[in-house]
Amino acid sequence: MNLFIVVAGSLAAGAASWLATGGVLRLLRSRGVLDIPNERSSHSSPTPRGGGIAVVSVLLAVWLVFWLYGAGDAAAPHLWIILVAGAALALISWVDDVRGGLPAILRLGAQAIAVGAGLFALPVGGAVFQGALPPVLDLALSGLIWLWFLNLFNFMDGIDGIAGSQTASAGLGLFALAVICPAAAGLGAYGLALAAVALGFLPWNWQPARIFLGDVGSVPLGFAIGWLLLSLATFGLWQAALLLVLYFVADASFTLVRRLIRGERIWRAHHQHYYQVAVAAGRSHAHVVL
Numbered sequence: 295m296n297l298f299i300v301v302a303g304s305l306a307a308g309a310a311s312w313l314a315t316g317g318v319l320r321l322l323r324s325r326g327v328l329d330i331p332n333e334r335s336s337h338s339s340p341t342p343r344g345g346g347i348a349v350v351s352v353l354l355a356v357w358l359v360f361w362l363y364g365a366g367d368a369a370a371p372h373l374w375i376i377l378v379a380g381a382a383l384a385l386i387s388w389v390d391d392v393r394g395g396l397p398a399i400l401r402l403g404a405q406a407i408a409v410g411a412g413l414f415a416l417p418v419g420g421a422v423f424q425g426a427l428p429p430v431l432d433l434a435l436s437g438l439i440w441l442w443f444l445n446l447f448n449f450m451d452g453i454d455g456i457a458g459s460q461t462a463s464a465g466l467g468l469f470a471l472a473v474i475c476p477a478a479a480g481l482g483a484y485g486l487a488l489a490a491v492a493l494g495f496l497p498w499n500w501q502p503a504r505i506f507l508g509d510v511g512s513v514p515l516g517f518a519i520g521w522l523l524l525s526l527a528t529f530g531l532w533q534a535a536l537l538l539v540l541y542f543v544a545d546a547s548f549t550l551v552r553r554l555i556r557g558e559r560i561w562r563a564h565h566q567h568y569y570q571v572a573v574a575a576g577r578s579h580a581h582v583v584l
Contacts (some may be wrong), residue, residue: 297364300483304490307356311494312445314348319505327392329506344391346511349495350384356487369480369525370567375415376521379408380514387509389480391438398561405513408438412521420528430456440515443539447516448509451568454501454579457512464519464538465489468526477529481522488518501579545569 322328322342329343354377361373370376386404390396413433416422421429422436452456463489472482492515498505507515519539526535536543545568553560567572572582 300360300486303356303360303405303483304486307487309354309491311349311352311491312497315345315495315498315505318345318348322505323393323546329508341506343506343508344388344510345495345498345505345508346509346515347384347388349480349491349507349527350514353487353491353515354380354384357484357518360487364480364483367480369478370484371416371417371418374413376518379411380517383408383517384510384514386509387513390505391508391510397503401509401513405444405516405517406437406441408517408519409437409444411460412440412517413437415521416584417525419527420525422524422527422532422534424530427551430581436524439525440517443520443543444516446512447519448512449546450524450542450567450569451507452567453497453573453582454503455499455561455583456569456579457507457515458496458499459494459509459583460539461515461519462489462496464522465492467534467538468522471526471531471534475531478526478531478534481525484522488522501583503579 319342322344327342327344328340330340357373358377361367361370361377364370383404384483386396386401390401413436416436421427421432422439423432426432427435447457447460450460465485468478468485469482469489472478472480472485495511499507523535523538526532549567550560554563555568558564569582573579
C-alpha cells in the first residue's frame, strides 16, 4: 500500500477521532452517562464514559478503507470478519455503558463468538505457534489467549491515559516493525491507523480526564490489537507481539495469579493492579502512565 495514502489516512483518522470524541463528550454529558466513583475507582468525580464509540467507529472505518484500497492484501485477506465482529462488540458494550446491567455471561459469550470468528481472519496458512502444536490445538489455544488479552486490556483501563497510551505505543511499534521487517509489512497501515485514533483520543483522556473510553472502547480495541498481535505471531514475530504489550500482559496476569493464590474471587472488581497500587501510593495518573 502506498505510504503516502497510509500516512495521510492515519492523520485524517487521528483528527476525526479527536473531533468525534468531543462530540460524543457533549452527548454523554447531556444524557447523564457518567462513571460514578466508588471505593475501587481511581477518579474522584463523575466522568462521562463511552468515548470509545468515537475511537472505534473511526478505526473500523479507516481499516475498511485501507483494506479495500489494498484489495485485501495477504496479511489481512479476511479483515471484514474483524470489522464485523469489532462492530458487534462495540454495539453490545455501548448498550452496557449507557444502560448497564448486561449479564457478564452474555458479554463473555459475545466476546468468545467474536474471537472464534476472528481466528478465521488470521493470515492464511499461519499458525500462531509455528507448527509446535497440532493445528486444532494451535487454534484453540490462540483463541483462549486472544480472549484473555481482550479482557485484560479492559481490566487495565483504570486510570487516565493508560489504555490510550498502550494502544498508541503498540500501533506505532507495529508500524515501525512493518517498515524494517518485510514479513510484517502488510500490517503496518493498520498499526499506524490504530495509533492515530488513540492519539486523537488522548487529549480528552489525559489527566484530568474529561471522558473515559468505557467498555465500548476498551473491549473492541483489545480485540483489534489481539488480532494484530496474533497475526505477527503467525509470521514468526512472536517476540515482538509479546513485547509490544508486555506491561499490560504482565500486570494483569501477575495480579490474577496473586489473587488466585490468595483464594479471592477473581471475577469480582478489585483495586490490586500494579498501576492502581502506584496511584494509591500517591503517584499521579500521568506519572504512572509515562
